[in-house]
Amino acid sequence: MKTLQSPENLQSDKLHEECGVFGIFSSSKTDVAKSVFYGLFALQHRGQEGCGICVNDKGIFSSYKDLGLLNEVFNQQTLENLGEGTAAVGHVRYGTTGATNRLNCQPLEVHHIKGSLALCHNGNLTNTTDLRTRLELEGSVFHTSSDSEVIANAIIKQRLSCDCIEDAVQKAMKQIKGAYSLAIMTQDKMLAVRDPLGMRPLCIGKTGDGSYVVSSESCALTAIKAQFVRDVEPGEIVVFSRGETFDQIKIDSIQTLKNIPPQAVPKKALCVFEYIYFARADSVIDGVSVQQARQKAGMFLADEHPVDADVVIGVPDSGLDAALGYAMQSKIPYGLGFVKNKYIGRTFIAPQQKERTDKVRIKLNAVENTVKDKRVIMVDDSIVRGTTSALIVKLIKEAGAKEVHVRISAPPFLYPCYYGTDVDSQENLIACHNSIEEIKEIIGADSLGYLSIENALKIANNFGKNTFCAACFNGTYPIL
């Protein structure tokens, strides 16, 4: 019998991603800080460590950022202090390192000889050290340890010899490698930028009054009554600027991959975990509904790993859609198997080993009415260390389930991610050290099935346009 390592906290037994970005380029001077606040609020699931907003009032920037959730960092007063403006960008951050530092919060607001710039970044560079050293050799000074400041300095360095910000960004994009979706605000423009592999999502929306917004996910558009316009393309720079009159907004697109020979254009490598876990179910990314992709994962699972059972339940929140997909495909009834305690916040007093309870038990409870005396199929989106899964299976068995068949709507994690997903270190990844049969035993399930990599790459293929990065499953890292 294998033993389990205990994660430090419940959250740690999950994947994490870094950041969400949101920006607005308004057709008039108005309460843009509030719009960004509510937009970011719909992106809070992408980062809970820190957040910030920078407002542009006709060239004058005002920023406020700090560690904490939006509701903790901002109140009526701090929002009002930002004033009205004509554009604004904001950021929610998930910090990958233990050293959480207020200075690393974004937007990163910097000033140079050609003006001011506020930058929000979702993703992770892979050549940070090299590029930073090169910039330092040319005299750059750094205030933080973040790769986002490296991007900002690379852009500004180019800006000195360029006529416009978009040219500078285009040149800088040749230097920076890795995953990046950016919202960049200058004194008179806003840019939406997505890396050539399109690893992180980014989309554009439009409000009723003709203002434009840029957002990591489409779910944030609805929050401020904006209509979805389209996704930003891999390698694209979308430039929002003023037309002849202030309220006339021009949109220009620079396709940086346009002049590359077709055979050299990199294959799109969107992170498949955006569909499986990170994004909100009500978002549509690169033409595919996240909910639909999850349901499709569940359907594939039903075909790959069928089992005779009485009810299909999902582990909230992201397992619910896959469970419904499994139920539809298998014709086994769908059930509401868990109640999740919604009062668990960041400051929750975690139980100690010696106490009567454990972290999972406080967060989740199985519903006896759904599982008692039943053969249960339980769908979840991942098994990281295995600890949490074992406790959840135990909860269902205690509630009277006769059998618990675990189905995972993703393949096993086997390789590290260098693009911003905070996968646990390999030594902690249960799938790196155990066969599926062993994992099944460790978590106490009656059977266990993972989604195949092949099918994982099909859950959101959008007529062949969506190709994915699946490096964490197969070790094949996308190359630019």
Add this chain to the structure above:
Amino acid sequence: MKTLQSPENLQSDKLHEECGVFGIFSSSKTDVAKSVFYGLFALQHRGQEGCGICVNDKGIFSSYKDLGLLNEVFNQQTLENLGEGTAAVGHVRYGTTGATNRLNCQPLEVHHIKGSLALCHNGNLTNTTDLRTRLELEGSVFHTSSDSEVIANAIIKQRLSCDCIEDAVQKAMKQIKGAYSLAIMTQDKMLAVRDPLGMRPLCIGKTGDGSYVVSSESCALTAIKAQFVRDVEPGEIVVFSRGETFDQIKIDSIQTLKNIPPQAVPKKALCVFEYIYFARADSVIDGVSVQQARQKAGMFLADEHPVDADVVIGVPDSGLDAALGYAMQSKIPYGLGFVKNKYIGRTFIAPQQKERTDKVRIKLNAVENTVKDKRVIMVDDSIVRGTTSALIVKLIKEAGAKEVHVRISAPPFLYPCYYGTDVDSQENLIACHNSIEEIKEIIGADSLGYLSIENALKIANNFGKNTFCAACFNGTYPIL
């Protein structure tokens, strides 16, 4: 066309109830404060205004209570300050009046000539004023305006001439009218008391080490690995005391209705809203699973108000089970129609009228994948003012639904509640001033159906043992 009143905040457009209680009578001196903390944490949905815990260390009481959620009031330090103990009781409070006052938080700890007493109360008395005046005439002094202090003083007044606390409670119960489920701790006992009508739930559990717990709902038992023993009966006093050795716990039951002629025994009048809305889906109250009752409500609704449609969705959280019931009964597919933002806390910055967004839009989003181009049945548990319902219907239509058929898993509210449920004033209740057809129009639905009172009273009948208070629907108040 009717117009709508705007509720001050999203929460206010819902029913509220007062309080949850939790107690433990331990077989040894141990970390009882933590057990009560985690127990209360599972009852947090019953009250978010304030909370408190009182620990009994062999007769010495230590209390801590304050306004706020458990996670706000208690931290590692404040919990440790309470020390270890042999018993403890705790309380989560929802305050009905605007005047939120720290002094009204419970447990109410008082000291008198025969010892100390800590009291936790869920419910509402109907003869508070009369009884308080009577007690004041006899010399009682009051520190708060709460009816719970009236109960405490009534008990202590009797205690002076009684040999034991249970006799005093029994005598006091003849004086107090209304709804009350109590957890009472004295220096050497713990009592669980439920009013003769059984209006609020209360149950008993047992932990692995032979300790006993009392809880408003069974969902809190699982949180600390306690097994459900049984519900406290209407009019019953359950007394926990020490046996020959300290760890031997005796349980005695006093059935206060035993000596009443059968025809005079009041009919049980459990609040039907405990099933429909207040309680957590994973609780079992008086023998019936809350989830099952909700699903049954959905099934009845399907029979009472059938409609041809493509998908059934529920409004989270309490509408989900009824929606699944409706789907099962009607054979129309169940869908996950909404994503709820889980970061909305007590301090959320509500949008102003003039802003791009509204409260509902920030809290909920419709999932286009589920509803687009579909005829949708949307199941919710109540319509209070109508404002929220109208905004939700709008969200679904914006997401592309062709039709929205609203089904409410409860009858319309028409009468005030005097037993602790914070129904809005009649002038705000939409059903008091509008026909169902008018409400349908106001909320913008294509059809609207409420559960009938007749069926509402059947959702949890438990072989005829469960009879309900349905005063808020039919104006017939239960009489003792």
Add this chain to the structure above:
Amino acid sequence: MKTLQSPENLQSDKLHEECGVFGIFSSSKTDVAKSVFYGLFALQHRGQEGCGICVNDKGIFSSYKDLGLLNEVFNQQTLENLGEGTAAVGHVRYGTTGATNRLNCQPLEVHHIKGSLALCHNGNLTNTTDLRTRLELEGSVFHTSSDSEVIANAIIKQRLSCDCIEDAVQKAMKQIKGAYSLAIMTQDKMLAVRDPLGMRPLCIGKTGDGSYVVSSESCALTAIKAQFVRDVEPGEIVVFSRGETFDQIKIDSIQTLKNIPPQAVPKKALCVFEYIYFARADSVIDGVSVQQARQKAGMFLADEHPVDADVVIGVPDSGLDAALGYAMQSKIPYGLGFVKNKYIGRTFIAPQQKERTDKVRIKLNAVENTVKDKRVIMVDDSIVRGTTSALIVKLIKEAGAKEVHVRISAPPFLYPCYYGTDVDSQENLIACHNSIEEIKEIIGADSLGYLSIENALKIANNFGKNTFCAACFNGTYPIL
């Protein structure tokens, strides 16, 4: 060579007293909460653990109280929440026990059959246990462990059979023993009460608009532009009530010692430490200026313990006046010998043993300009454990003083206080275990002189009217 015990914090090496009271009975409905707030603010030196205010708006009481300084407990919002009123009372509290409890904060607001009552108490009863037991036997219930609740219950018990509150207070005064200065507010009156020994100060003032105030010290009158009227006499109850019109305030005085045979009237026993240390230098108590009393103490010291020296310095804050007195009497120049860091607050991070610094060094610094190459006379008000004194002497020597002659403006502490002064336990009192010569050596002084008891009792004699409690010096406790 003797060694020293280290106090846990700098404050602990000082005497402490319990509480200050302040009340206003206004000629009109106005912002009485603010008046009490500013009055209490001038009394903050009497208690820093907690505070509270109770406002009376024509019979309706609103209270707010909590642990912390006035500036921490009250802000614009919490003050405004109290609303306007026609009277108000407030309290600052110093807690003697480690178990600081929010419930023990005052005003104590209670309600009984004949109305409501808010009570503020400065002092300490000596028969708390007996009286509480007697009250409990008669049915009283207690919510706190404070002697102030015992006073309240004793008064209310009498009130049931009395026509008016002042009769009830008078009867209760026969039962309670010890030190008490009270501000009591009922729905239509305010009372100022001082115990028969007059152990704690209490005075009356009048504002320009004809409102009356009661305050522990006269320094609080100036803060709200009130004129000093007179001190409350030992054993006196001053009653403020409405006359024919609301703004006409009647003042009645009940001299409870009036009917006692002259030879039985207890001798006044004001705590001499009110003059030496507790009260603010700008207060006038029982006809004598606190500053003048301190200067007189310094003058007596100069006569009792003369020494040839170059400069006289005082330890801030209370040693400054005595030092000036010593300088005037001895004709030796007065100097400003210390700078005190005014940013030390309640949350100061005290240095650990191993660090480069110590608590005294952070709080105080000697001014080289004043002491270098000089023979210094340093006047302080007390030596409790000796630790602090030794460090201060060291500071002066390090700054270059040739000699340091310590003069203490009070006699040595030798006996415990039962009236509310928090003298350290005898085992820690340096004077209980060491001769003056030994203390001199321990603190590193070149000479040491204490004020004699005889002269201490003369520092504020006010033509023979002021007699003192000097129990902590001579062990002779005043008897009623």
Add this chain to the structure above:
Amino acid sequence: MKTLQSPENLQSDKLHEECGVFGIFSSSKTDVAKSVFYGLFALQHRGQEGCGICVNDKGIFSSYKDLGLLNEVFNQQTLENLGEGTAAVGHVRYGTTGATNRLNCQPLEVHHIKGSLALCHNGNLTNTTDLRTRLELEGSVFHTSSDSEVIANAIIKQRLSCDCIEDAVQKAMKQIKGAYSLAIMTQDKMLAVRDPLGMRPLCIGKTGDGSYVVSSESCALTAIKAQFVRDVEPGEIVVFSRGETFDQIKIDSIQTLKNIPPQAVPKKALCVFEYIYFARADSVIDGVSVQQARQKAGMFLADEHPVDADVVIGVPDSGLDAALGYAMQSKIPYGLGFVKNKYIGRTFIAPQQKERTDKVRIKLNAVENTVKDKRVIMVDDSIVRGTTSALIVKLIKEAGAKEVHVRISAPPFLYPCYYGTDVDSQENLIACHNSIEEIKEIIGADSLGYLSIENALKIANNFGKNTFCAACFNGTYPIL
């Protein structure tokens, strides 16, 4: 009769200065954060808006800084998080602009190709805009609006082509104009730098274990038991580095004015207000005791503006020493005329116009015992708007003074300061619009005398070595 403008808060009716710096270069790896914390604590009077500490652990920097007092920003945890180190620098900041911004807090920690640098700055540049533009033209990017970041970037720009930090600093000093005392920490050195005019103080100390400290004022040395070594000279760079062994600290001095022809060496222009108001009385600056300088100012005043009176009192805190000087010179007795409320913190609830009280009355009270029926000489250090002075004079008269003769230990303010002293705008300066006779009337004094400029420049002349900037009095700005 003239009317008065009301300052927004009591503090605003005073001069303010920007910042204090403190650094330690330790002979071993130890708790340097704590040493800097306690050092800064003694400098808190120089800035209360924000503070920060940067610790160097053998090349790795850790910073923590925020808005607030030291006691608010740092607690046991945040100090411990900084870890042990071999050097550290810290800063207390007074912000001159309303836009208080966390980013402007110091130390400013930056990283460049040749290493890391943490900079703390006291003073104000006069060529910020020019220099910043020049740096931006060369590619510099700015994160804040502070002149301190301009200094840092100027130094780093030079560093790229210099062999060592001290050469870079020396070159940068040729570019920067204005007032600056700097503590600079690199990975292996610490530098203390003072501008060529020596406008702000800076001194060096040494601890018992051979560590070196740099501090804005000598009063901070005593706090951590360091001995004063010497002041840093105008135009000097003192470099602390490691010798052959780690604990052997080398000190090098670069006199940047050395090679300038004697006649071109600028005349020292120390801000005279450091003696009159800013510095702590126990500091010794450039060889002169601050207390002694204040007493000398008082003595000059006694000669310049004699008056027949009974007592001399000082307005706390900085007026006390000048008052004692006046008393000594005039032979008129010194008295303790005021009690200052020490509980006024940053969050004090200031009274509104309509209330019974005013800000001065809450902060200060006159002692009747000292002033009643007396002719009083009141010594203060400045009159800014006049409002406060008028209220203080009123307090003394209310306390019974027969006459109040105001003496100011500085000349009248007439001109703006460009070197970091936050003198109010000229339109608010009472002396810009009124004759001395008019001011006397406005503040209600019986006579008024200011110190002459001539004598002000003599209060600390130190055998002719100290020459001063007196631009705020005479409009003659020092020229480099």
